[in-house]
Amino acid sequence: MSALFPVRHRNDVLPAYRGTPIADLVAYHNLGSPHRSHDRAELLIGMCMDSRIALRIPDNFAYILRAGGGNLQRIEFKVSYAVAVGGVRTICLIGHDQCGMVGLRARRDVFVNGLVENGGWARREAEQHFDQFSAVFEIGDPAAFALSEARRLRKRYPRVMIAPLIYHVRDGLLYQIVEDEASGVVGGH
């Protein structure tokens, strides 16, 4: 289980994130903090491709990997690049409400018809394409998914802080996912 914790003031930043690029991110985006100049990216952000989500952050502050549902499982080499070559020590995963990757398999007809109509695909190929990949990319609850991805990536990159966040489309703000005490630490180490 987890809960969402808003950031409406600097004091709302979870203790684990204070003094880290996560605190800077929520200050820039939620609180409208003035943009500082950044010599190099300090943060890797993994987030959904959804066009309604736009972050208010300065140039050169973060690497951003965007994929449906914020799912980094098929683009992990780029995560490794940001860590290995970019020197990033902090990653945040941003899930969001109203995500198209939630309940994806229930919308097979919409997907197949759209790929035929808009993409010019043959129907059979569109159906095969959907059936091959929809289960891979579908996610359940966005917060639960961001949390499970954070836990997976903490094992993969044990020296990197991994923070799960949620973006609410209705107010355009970021929320911290607070992990319950029984299930582990908040926000890495």
Ligand SMILES: [Zn+2]
């Ligand atoms: Zn989405």
